[in-house]
Amino acid sequence: MSTGDIEDVETFRQRARAWIRGNLAPLPAGSGIGVMRAGESDEAELAAVARQREIQRMFYDAGFAGIAFPREYGGQGLTADHQKAFSEEISGYEYPADIQAPTFSPCAAVLLDFGTEEQKRQHIPAILKGEELWMQFLSEPSAGSDVAAALTSAVRDGDDWILNGSKIWTTGAWWSDWGLVLARTNWDVPKHRGLTVFILPIHQPGIEVNRIEMLNGNKEFCQEYLTDVRVPDTDRIGEVDDGWTVGTRWMFHERMLHNSPLVTIPADGARGTIRATHLVEIARDAGRLEDPLARDLIGEGRMLDLVTHALQGRLSRGLRSGRMPDQSAAIGRLFTGVTAARTTTLSFNLAGGASAAWTDDDGATAECGNDFLLRQVSCIGGGTTEMARNVVSERVLGMPREPAKDRGIAFRDVPRGASNRG
Amino acid sequence: MLLELDPDQEVLREATARYLTDRVPTEKIRRLRNDVSGFEADYWRAGAELGWTSLLVAEEHGGGSISGAGLVDLTVAAHEFGLRAAPGPLVPTNVVAAALSAVGGAAHEAVLAGLLEGTAIASWGYAEPAPNDRLGTVELTCRVEGDEIVLDGVKRPVESAGVAQFLLVTGRGEAGLTQVLVPTDTPGVTVEPLRTVDLTRRFSSVRFDGARVPASALVGELGGAAEQVERQLQLALVILSAESVGAMQAAFDMTVQWAFERYSFGRPLASYQELKHRFADMKSWLEAAHAISDTAASAVGAESPDAPELVSAAKAFIGEYGVELLQDCVQIHGGIGVTFEHDLHLFLRRVVLDRALYGTPAEHRQRIAGVVEHLKERA
Ligand SMILES: Cc1cc2nc3c(=O)[nH]c(=O)nc-3n(C[C@H](O)[C@H](O)[C@H](O)COP(=O)(O)OP(=O)(O)OC[C@H]3O[C@@H](n4cnc5c(N)ncnc54)[C@H](O)[C@@H]3O)c2cc1C
Numbered sequence: 001m002s003t004g005d006i007e008d009v010e011t012f013r014q015r016a017r018a019w020i021r022g023n024l025a026p027l028p029a030g031s032g033i034g035v036m037r038a039g040e041s042d043e044a045e046l047a048a049v050a051r052q053r054e055i056q057r058m059f060y061d062a063g064f065a066g067i068a069f070p071r072e073y074g075g076q077g078l079t080a081d082h083q084k085a086f087s088e089e090i091s092g093y094e095y096p097a098d099i100q101a102p103t104f105s106p107c108a109a110v111l112l113d114f115g116t117e118e119q120k121r122q123h124i125p126a127i128l129k130g131e132e133l134w135m136q137f138l139s140e141p142s143a144g145s146d147v148a149a150a151l152t153s154a155v156r157d158g159d160d161w162i163l164n165g166s167k168i169w170t171t172g173a174w175w176s177d178w179g180l181v182l183a184r185t186n187w188d189v190p191k192h193r194g195l196t197v198f199i200l201p202i203h204q205p206g207i208e209v210n211r212i213e214m215l216n217g218n219k220e221f222c223q224e225y226l227t228d229v230r231v232p233d234t235d236r237i238g239e240v241d242d243g244w245t246v247g248t249r250w251m252f253h254e255r256m257l258h259n260s261p262l263v264t265i266p267a268d269g270a271r272g273t274i275r276a277t278h279l280v281e282i283a284r285d286a287g288r289l290e291d292p293l294a295r296d297l298i299g300e301g302r303m304l305d306l307v308t309h310a311l312q313g314r315l316s317r318g319l320r321s322g323r324m325p326d327q328s329a330a331i332g333r334l335f336t337g338v339t340a341a342r343t344t345t346l347s348f349n350l351a352g353g354a355s356a357a358w359t360d361d362d363g364a365t366a367e368c369g370n371d372f373l374l375r376q377v378s379c380i381g382g383g384t385t386e387m388a389r390n391v392v393s394e395r396v397l398g399m400p401r402e403p404a405k406d407r408g409i410a411f412r413d414v415p416r417g418a419s420n421r422g
Numbered sequence: 423m424l425l426e427l428d429p430d431q432e433v434l435r436e437a438t439a440r441y442l443t444d445r446v447p448t449e450k451i452r453r454l455r456n457d458v459s460g461f462e463a464d465y466w467r468a469g470a471e472l473g474w475t476s477l478l479v480a481e482e483h484g485g486g487s488i489s490g491a492g493l494v495d496l497t498v499a500a501h502e503f504g505l506r507a508a509p510g511p512l513v514p515t516n517v518v519a520a521a522l523s524a525v526g527g528a529a530h531e532a533v534l535a536g537l538l539e540g541t542a543i544a545s546w547g548y549a550e551p552a553p554n555d556r557l558g559t560v561e562l563t564c565r566v567e568g569d570e571i572v573l574d575g576v577k578r579p580v581e582s583a584g585v586a587q588f589l590l591v592t593g594r595g596e597a598g599l600t601q602v603l604v605p606t607d608t609p610g611v612t613v614e615p616l617r618t619v620d621l622t623r624r625f626s627s628v629r630f631d632g633a634r635v636p637a638s639a640l641v642g643e644l645g646g647a648a649e650q651v652e653r654q655l656q657l658a659l660v661i662l663s664a665e666s667v668g669a670m671q672a673a674f675d676m677t678v679q680w681a682f683e684r685y686s687f688g689r690p691l692a693s694y695q696e697l698k699h700r701f702a703d704m705k706s707w708l709e710a711a712h713a714i715s716d717t718a719a720s721a722v723g724a725e726s727p728d729a730p731e732l733v734s735a736a737k738a739f740i741g742e743y744g745v746e747l748l749q750d751c752v753q754i755h756g757g758i759g760v761t762f763e764h765d766l767h768l769f770l771r772r773v774v775l776d777r778a779l780y781g782t783p784a785e786h787r788q789r790i791a792g793v794v795e796h797l798k799e800r801a
Contacts, residue, residue: 280795289795292788299738299787302794306735310713311706314425323425328709335706392705393698397678400693 006078013085019062024055024093030364032097033278035344035371035378038217049133049175052096056130065128068261069112074125080261091266098172099133105260106253107134107180114197114238114246123178135202137167137181137224138250142416144169145387147182147251148191148244149406149416152226154183154198161198161236163229173222174209176202180250186241187412194411195243197250198231206230216370254382255329258336259316274347274371276302278364282350285363297346304339311335327395334388340378348372423501423667424716430488431498437472438502446508448765451621454509459585460622461509469510470540474499478520478657483531484538485523493657493723497664497715504668507768509622511543511582513661517654518544518590521601525642525650530603533588544603545586546654547577547628548780557781557789558655562630564593564600566637566644571602573610573633579625579779583613589628590641597645608633620771655780656722656733662776663715663736666744669772674708676766677751691754700750707743714739731793738786741777748773
């Protein structure tokens with residue numbers, strides 16, 4: 001590959017740094033911290049999303065959108081190292097957190113892998129400009145882990161498909177534009193062979209988006225009911241009945257989110273995490289910074305941050321060079337899930353009594369109790385850590401697969417839930 | 423271990439691997455349990471010829487790195503040591519050689535040459551006994567009297583002190599921390615063997631009762647050793663981490679294989695989800711251990727500002743998760759896992775001992791907390 005004709009990373013970094021400092025607001029301390037904390041109000045949440053679209057548009061106009069996306073789709077055609085430099089430079093400044101995941105990865109990544117030329121030309125530039133926010137319509141009420149057991153059906157009708165069913169646990173669907181949908185197109189073959197992937201505008205007649213309240217009051221989670229939703233065949237991604245090929249790549253991109261060259265995630269952590277630097281704030285505000293036991297917990301948090309970062313680097317190098325099989329992405333998913341849960345426990349322990357009861361004036365210790373209640377989301381969202389363990393043991397270490405009652409039989413005949421077993 | 427070695431590093435790895443397999447197969451390691459030094463002199467000399475002691479030494483002193491990053495090269499060899507639970511004073515000799523090369527000056531050239539050839543052994547007196555055994559505590563005194571330096575105090579545990587001709591000792595004096603190179607036959611120096619969990623590594627308690635060395639024994643400046651000791655600690659931690667990761671890898675591979683071979687209730691252990699999930703966790707710890715060990719090695723090698731926290735993160739993480747991984751391997755082996763006959767314990771010993779040397783995970787977590795507290799100022 002010739003590198004002579006692209007800007008070198010250091011020059012790019014300087015340019016990015018100057019632009020970021022000149023155009024974006026620094027984030028107040030502690031912003032974006034915590035586990036899916038509830039926003040102030042719907043209006044505030046919508047305003048935040050609107051601001052993020054605006055920032056994404058500013059990226060686009062300044063030549064920083066889609067740093068590693070191909071130029072023909074409006075990207076910058078640069079490398080993963082350029083993206084990494086940008087992510088490092090933007091740490092501490094506002095950035096479009098909610099539209100990076102899942103719009104950029106996995107959705108745009110899937111589109112780049114499997115979309116037709118026309119689909120890419122229509123959507124990728126719009127995504128890069130912040131005009132289209134995409135969500136994953138993957139999980140269903142009947143089962144999330146068993147992704148290929150989707151019941152949402154798509155039936156061919158001339159040049160269109162008619163979709164019926166329900167998707168659930170979609171983060172941010174109520175303020176997003178497009179959904180990437182896994183649907184069943186064939187009930188007479190084993191489950192993996194009868195799926196197809198489509199895209200559709202979320203806000204249209206036939207789609208009802210219901211918001212689900214999480215246990216801390218957050219209402220980002222949504223359930224969608226699809227009733228006779230018409231999707232043109234030109235909005236199909238990949239081949240008919242070959243949705244599992246798309247789906248496995250889709251989940252790969254999801255697991256690799258934190259390493260994706262397509263995504264801007266500040267170097268000091270993604271949204272909704274508890275960073276080790278924040279553990280220091282919690283300990284300080286709890287008046288325990290000098291307590292050796294507290295310092296042990298802070299040190300553990302930072303250790304886990306550093307190790308996670310090092311592991312992500314190793315995995316992305318290994319995957320890129322082919323020294324590790326693609327399925328190794330599940331190692332990162334497992335480790336980050338467990339680690340994030342542990343870090344949430346550390347903050348809960350550091351906050352002490354303020355984990356039980358607090359006021360807004362308690363600084364960083366406020367809300368640590370609520371964060372702890374939601375601790376497990378890091379081990380559930382994006383596929384559970386149990387599923388990641390299955391992938392690591394079966395696909396990376398080659399251990400025997402779990403016995404499955406649905407193999408080799410038409411999906412129509414597969415037992416689904418204790419209630420329909422009769 | 424690094425995912426990709428350059429061709430010269432691969433030569434070192436391959437030569438070390440072949441030599442260790444040949445010279446210290448596991449039956450040999452078992453037999454070494456009653457050996458006074460834990461390794462044979464000619465074994466170490468030939469190993470030195472492979473480059474085991476020269477990678478942290480400057481070219482003008484007869485050393486040199488392979489890839490330009492000598493410490494990273496050394497981790498390649500150290501990893502092979504861990505994979506085979508191999509004997510030999512890899513950590514102390516390299517730490518002392520690096521120190522003599524960096525700040526030893528002309529006075530210690532002859533000793534350094536001996537270390538490079540593998541004809542001399544030197545050890546590094548870092549830890550002190552309880553109650554002063556917190557990481558980095560120095561109570562041993564180092565007093566200047568005319569043109570002599572007088573040492574009083576105890577270092578323990580000191581690796582290979584029983585076979586070492588020289589000890590690099592840190593003492594506290596009026597001027598601050600000071601390091602001297604003390605011949606072990608100096609009057610007033612007593613070396614008493616300790617018992618240990620390892621089969622091949624030997625440790626001693628070394629007592630200094632008014633032991634006198636000439637001022638020429640100084641390594642670096644009088645009272646100016648704090649930074650150089652910190653550097654030595656970082657080097658030791660990197661080498662030790664790479665070794666521990668090698669031992670984790672060996673135990674893990676052995677246990678995966680066992681899980682495929684051992685049947686219960688008509689199916690291999692590897693088919694039980696409960697065990698598969700534990701293997702997946704272990705695999706994630708193992709890859710994470712490789713990653714942080716390599717990251718720390720290159721940061722310490724390059725003397726980058728984040729080296730102190732990365733190397734402590736490596737020590738704390740590998741110390742904690744390394745022993746958990748090994749104990750899980752024992753558990754999955756069942757009864758055979760706690761026998762002397764099975765090789766697993768060779769690696770268990772390695773990782774357990776490494777965890778306890780040069781600062782426990784808790785001590786390193788506290789070091790990290792000290793760094794992270796000032797992180798904002800650094801940014
Ligand atoms: C914060 C968050 C955001 C999310 N965002 C989205 C989104 O945007 N779009 C979307 O489509 N989905 C989303 N999800 C849904 C998520 O992908 C699912 O919750 C997840 O895949 C688990 O599915 P489930 O909830 O149906 O649990 P189930 O599949 O019912 O699993 C229940 C339990 O059984 C375990 N289990 C199931 N099968 C096995 C097995 N074979 N072996 C061992 N254990 C097993 C699981 O690990 C889990 O512990 C989100 C979830 C969360 C928490």
